[in-house]
Amino acid sequence: MAHPYRVYDELRRESPVSYFEPTDQWLISRHADVNALLRDRRLGRSYLHVATHEEFGRPPEPEFQEPFWRVIRAGMLDVEPPVHTRLRRLVSKAFTPRMVESLRPRVRAIAAGLVDAFVEKGGGDLIAEVAEPLPVTVIAEMLGIPDQDRHLLRPWSAEICGMYELNPTLEAQHTAVRAASEFAGYLKTLATERRRTPGEDLISALAGIPELTDDELVGTCVLLLNAGHEATVNVTGNGWWALFRNPSELARLREDRSLLPTAVEELMRWDTPLQMFERWVLEDIEVHGVEIPRGSEVALLFGSANRDPAVFEEPDRLDVGRVDNPHISFGAGIHFCLGAPLARIELIESFGALLDRADTLELRHTPAWKPGYIIRGLESLDVSAAG
Ligand code: HEM
Numbered sequence: 001m002a003h004p005y006r007v008y009d010e011l012r013r014e015s016p017v018s019y020f021e022p023t024d025q026w027l028i029s030r031h032a033d034v035n036a037l038l039r040d041r042r043l044g045r046s047y048l049h050v051a052t053h054e055e056f057g058r059p060p061e062p063e064f065q066e067p068f069w070r071v072i073r074a075g076m077l078d079v080e081p082p083v084h085t086r087l088r089r090l091v092s093k094a095f096t097p098r099m100v101e102s103l104r105p106r107v108r109a110i111a112a113g114l115v116d117a118f119v120e121k122g123g124g125d126l127i128a129e130v131a132e133p134l135p136v137t138v139i140a141e142m143l144g145i146p147d148q149d150r151h152l153l154r155p156w157s158a159e160i161c162g163m164y165e166l167n168p169t170l171e172a173q174h175t176a177v178r179a180a181s182e183f184a185g186y187l188k189t190l191a192t193e194r195r196r197t198p199g200e201d202l203i204s205a206l207a208g209i210p211e212l213t214d215d216e217l218v219g220t221c222v223l224l225l226n227a228g229h230e231a232t233v234n235v236t237g238n239g240w241w242a243l244f245r246n247p248s249e250l251a252r253l254r255e256d257r258s259l260l261p262t263a264v265e266e267l268m269r270w271d272t273p274l275q276m277f278e279r280w281v282l283e284d285i286e287v288h289g290v291e292i293p294r295g296s297e298v299a300l301l302f303g304s305a306n307r308d309p310a311v312f313e314e315p316d317r318l319d320v321g322r323v324d325n326p327h328i329s330f331g332a333g334i335h336f337c338l339g340a341p342l343a344r345i346e347l348i349e350s351f352g353a354l355l356d357r358a359d360t361l362e363l364r365h366t367p368a369w370k371p372g373y374i375i376r377g378l379e380s381l382d383v384s385a386a387g
Contacts (some may be wrong), residue, residue, distance in 0.1 A: 001370075005307055006285070008303060031312065038331055038335075040333075042283040045080065045279060049079070061356070064172065074216045075087070077223055077335060091202070091206070091224070094205075109354075123224065126236075131232075131236035134349075135232040141201075156179045157229065160222070162175055184218045187222065190203060191203055191207045191217055195207045231375075235267060236347065239268075242271050244363040249318050251353075253320050264344060264351060267332075268321060269312070270306070273295075273377065275376050278297055278300070280295075281295065281296045285288070302329060318366050368380075
């Protein structure tokens with residue numbers, strides 16, 4: 001987990017499509033293939049719109065997981081057209097580049113406040129004190145989650161994400177189910193209140209759409225709240241650690257703040273926050289002469305695609321000025337990240353605020369990776385800061 005990139009090099013070179021028995025998946029490691037399969041309609045994030053578990057040769061899910069899947073499968077990320085198209089259309093207006101650009105002043109103000117407090121006390125855990133509260137506050141304000149409840153979001157999200165790791169323990173599964181149930185209950189109550197007394201927020205807007213079922217409303221909010229911060233937190237943490245390990249690139253960025261947009265893309269490429277996404281094969285496919293039959297699962301290795309020398313010049317070099325950077329960190333095809341324009345604003349403002357408002361930032365301890373492979377993030381990032 002600390003060094004997946006060496007393994008990826010070997011996979012890309014020697015077996016771009018390889019069956020991996022421990023997870024019963026086909027690993028896809030080259031950029032061109034990951035990109036093509038994300039756009040290929042013969043694959044899906046789910047198969048339940050075309051087949052039952054039994055028809056796909058998969059065991060039924062344990063009954064205790066029902067409340068979890070009920071929430072997750074009601075969000076756009078886990079459905080395919082036509083349901084996906086309908087759900088995505090209902091919220092996409094709130095996330096267009098123009099709409100989120102109007103949030104920039106607010107994002108900038110939140111970032112400035114967090115960084116000033118961080119510098120005032122000489123630094124601390126950059127993840128807990130800056131990286132997390134920024135995107136959590138932004139998405140919570142968009143949805144209209146009251147201030148006093150925001151502390152609930154991070155733990156619920158982290159517990160739900162536990163189910164997405166490879167082979168989660170039974171305990172992690174139960175924790176994820178409990179978190180999903182609590183989160184759903186909380187959002188149902190909030191939506192009922194907003195239906196009575198609507199505000200300017202997204203929950204009120206969604207609660208006023210008659211064709212959205214209660215489950216879809218909850219599923220959409222859980223997805224937005226979780227996807228709306230989880231990866232952004234990790235890009236900030238992984239990104240700063242990458243800069244500390246590449247001091248000349250950090251110095252370059254300090255000198256020339258106009259590099260911030262390319263730097264953010266590069267940090268997302270160089271240490272990919274979501275290392276892998278899975279797809280079900282809905283019709284037989286062939287990749288590099290290898291037949292992958294219907295019912296199989298492919299693992300698209302984003303972390304590997306982002307270091308593919310066929311696409312990126314000197315892929316292992318961190319280059320904050322990299323211009324030609326078609327990284328795949330936001331995905332591709334119909335599920336392409338809805339929040340990409342918002343994430344970009346948050347990251348540029350957060351990196352910018354730290355560079356502008358702290359004259360020096362120094363790493364105090366080598367950080368440790370959180371356990372887990374798919375969601376790649378640090379436990380903490382202990383940094384000293386001086387204004
Ligand atoms: C740097 C931060 C982020 C990264 C790296 C990221 C990455 C991704 C990726 C890779 C997908 C597609 C997954 C797949 O195809 O299986 C996705 C989907 C999605 N993301 Fe993000 N995301 C980020 C931030 C955000 C933010 C801030 C939001 C805010 C709302 C958001 C909302 C969503 C939604 C709603 C989807 C589902 C889209 C669909 O199914 O049509 N993401 N994200």
